[in-house]
Amino acid sequence: MSARLTPTITQDTAFFWEGLKTERLLIQRCDGCESLRHPPRPMCPQCRSLEWGTIEATGHGTVISYVIPRHPPLPFFDDEYIVALVELDEGVRLVTNLVDVSPAQATMGMRVVVRFEHFDNDLVLPLFAAESIS
Amino acid sequence: MSDRTLSGKSSIAGIGQTEFSKDSGRSELQLACEAVHAAIIDAGLTPSDVDGLVTFTMDTSEEMEVARNVGMSEISMFSRVHYGGGAAAGTVLQAAMAVATGVADAVVCYRAFNERSGNRFGNMTGRITTLPPWLSWYAPYGLMTPASWVALHAHRYMERYGVTNADFAPIAIVDRANAATNPGAWFYERPITFEEHQQSRWIIEPVLRLLDCCQESDGGVAVLITSTERARDLPNPPAVIAAASQGATFDSEMMTSYYRDDLTGLPEMGLVGNRLWAQSGLTPSDMSTAFLYDHFTPFVLMQLEELGFCGRGEAKDWATVERLSLTGDLPINTSGGLLGEAYIHGMNGITECVRQIRGTACNQLGDVVHALVTSGTGVPTSGLILSKL
Numbered sequence: 001m002s003a004r005l006t007p008t009i010t011q012d013t014a015f016f017w018e019g020l021k022t023e024r025l026l027i028q029r030c031d032g033c034e035s036l037r038h039p040p041r042p043m044c045p046q047c048r049s050l051e052w053g054t055i056e057a058t059g060h061g062t063v064i065s066y067v068i069p070r071h072p073p074l075p076f077f078d079d080e081y082i083v084a085l086v087e088l089d090e091g092v093r094l095v096t097n098l099v100d101v102s103p104a105q106a107t108m109g110m111r112v113v114v115r116f117e118h119f120d121n122d123l124v125l126p127l128f129a130a131e132s133i134s
Numbered sequence: 135m136s137d138r139t140l141s142g143k144s145s146i147a148g149i150g151q152t153e154f155s156k157d158s159g160r161s162e163l164q165l166a167c168e169a170v171h172a173a174i175i176d177a178g179l180t181p182s183d184v185d186g187l188v189t190f191t192m193d194t195s196e197e198m199e200v201a202r203n204v205g206m207s208e209i210s211m212f213s214r215v216h217y218g219g220g221a222a223a224g225t226v227l228q229a230a231m232a233v234a235t236g237v238a239d240a241v242v243c244y245r246a247f248n249e250r251s252g253n254r255f256g257n258m259t260g261r262i263t264t265l266p267p268w269l270s271w272y273a274p275y276g277l278m279t280p281a282s283w284v285a286l287h288a289h290r291y292m293e294r295y296g297v298t299n300a301d302f303a304p305i306a307i308v309d310r311a312n313a314a315t316n317p318g319a320w321f322y323e324r325p326i327t328f329e330e331h332q333q334s335r336w337i338i339e340p341v342l343r344l345l346d347c348c349q350e351s352d353g354g355v356a357v358l359i360t361s362t363e364r365a366r367d368l369p370n371p372p373a374v375i376a377a378a379s380q381g382a383t384f385d386s387e388m389m390t391s392y393y394r395d396d397l398t399g400l401p402e403m404g405l406v407g408n409r410l411w412a413q414s415g416l417t418p419s420d421m422s423t424a425f426l427y428d429h430f431t432p433f434v435l436m437q438l439e440e441l442g443f444c445g446r447g448e449a450k451d452w453a454t455v456e457r458l459s460l461t462g463d464l465p466i467n468t469s470g471g472l473l474g475e476a477y478i479h480g481m482n483g484i485t486e487c488v489r490q491i492r493g494t495a496c497n498q499l500g501d502v503v504h505a506l507v508t509s510g511t512g513v514p515t516s517g518l519i520l521s522k523l
């Protein structure tokens with residue numbers, strides 16, 4: 001696992017990927033009503049504000065769904081891997097991979113914590129490990 | 135009911151299709167032209183009678199290329215519908231609106247592709263150079279295929295209601311049984327058993343096995359919509375458009391709507407269902423048959439709940455082989471569905487329901503009065519109710 005597909009970064013999402021390079025998991029927060037949102041987007045659906053900042057997530061969250069893709073084989077994924085939908089304690093969700101967790105150990109509701117993984121193609125991704133072993 | 139209704143004003147008067155295969159040996163444009171021409175002939179009309187064309191945003195055959203091949207002279211309305219297979223019934227909605235308002239008199243909706251021999255949706259690897267922005271949240275983690283997008287959603291549903299992969303088997307068994315007696319189906323004479331379903335390999339564990347996933351196909355399908363008044367005088371019995379609706383709800387994405395509070399439903403299909411029942415004045419129990427978009431079996435169970443055939447979480451017990459088979463209370467996907475007949479992005483479900491209403495289906499049911507058709511799920515979608523005149 002030396003590389004991953006490179007995300008396409010837009011004006012709306014650049015802060016997220018930039019934050020990862022310094023191992024910070026940033027969540028967009030509306031300046032108007034303070035609601036959090038992810039994936040990032042320009043306008044707040046609650047109050048229509050275009051002003052926003054970010055907060056740094058604690059990195060702790062809960063697995064609310066997961067799958068183990070078996071077919072077809074994909075580039076960069078030679079070994080068995082788990083894709084999870086994690087709800088951060090701050091309330092937003094993101095899709096990620098579980099690391100150092102076997103398919104038998106993965107459960108709905110398991111507590112996880114972020115682990116920043118650096119890839120060769122100048123990419124850092126927020127992957128998640130079980131809270132208990134971190 | 136408001137006199138602004140769409141209900142009843144237009145009908146499907148013609149249907150056309152190519153053969154369904156794994157390698158058509160010809161261009162997508164040719165498939166489109168063959169299907170469109172066949173629908174016009176079936177309706178008893180000529181190309182110069184057609185003044186509207188509707189297709190999927192994803193279709194590669196330009197409306198004007200189809201028109202110049204088939205020899206249509208004047209086109210007063212053309213449009214496309216987004217969101218992959220969610221577009222199927224939506225194309226008919228566009229046509230029905232155009233006909234009801236007098237914008238067009240005869241509209242052909244078409245979809246044609248070489249999805250198996252050409253550009254396969256599940257094969258992202260060879261062709262992606264730059265990820266589209268939305269996929270950038272998923273592809274770096276190896277969540278790159280329609281099956282995996284659906285499975286991450288469906289696993290949450292399974293957890294909530296105690297559903298296991300075995301509960302999806304009846305959908306696959308019914309589809310393949312219907313395909314087995316449809317000579318036009320890819321899986322003609324190849325039914326499956328529960329054991330074969332459970333022994334098929336995992337595609338996305340623990341949600342989707344091979345036999346939960348629809349096939350990939352080459353082919354084209356077209357339908358012709360005109361006013362019900364005019365359709366009465368054409369050669370085939372009209373399939374009256376009793377209701378048509380699209381549906382998109384808050385926080386939709388294209389197959390990855392993971393950010394809503396509740397991930398155990400398909401709210402887009404719930405909206406479509408509500409609109410269809412209200413527009414037609416009908417209820418689920420009025421349906422003689424249903425073609426429920428079956429790209430992946432879990433979303434068929436969730437559709438049954440969203441459309442009101444059963445309650446939340448009840449589909450795993452309600453959706454039995456007996457109930458959904460040709461002799462059951464709600465025969466589904468009578469041609470074999472996308473799993474058994476062919477994957478023509480849901481357009482082959484519309485033609486099958488037209489045949490059931492005409493009385494010309496290969497697996498013909500008794501008197502079919504009302505038929506429900508749904509389109510791709512997990513995406514902004516659409517649906518139709520077709521009725522006998």
Ligand SMILES: [Zn+2]
Nearest residue numbers: 030033044047
């Ligand atoms: Zn706000």
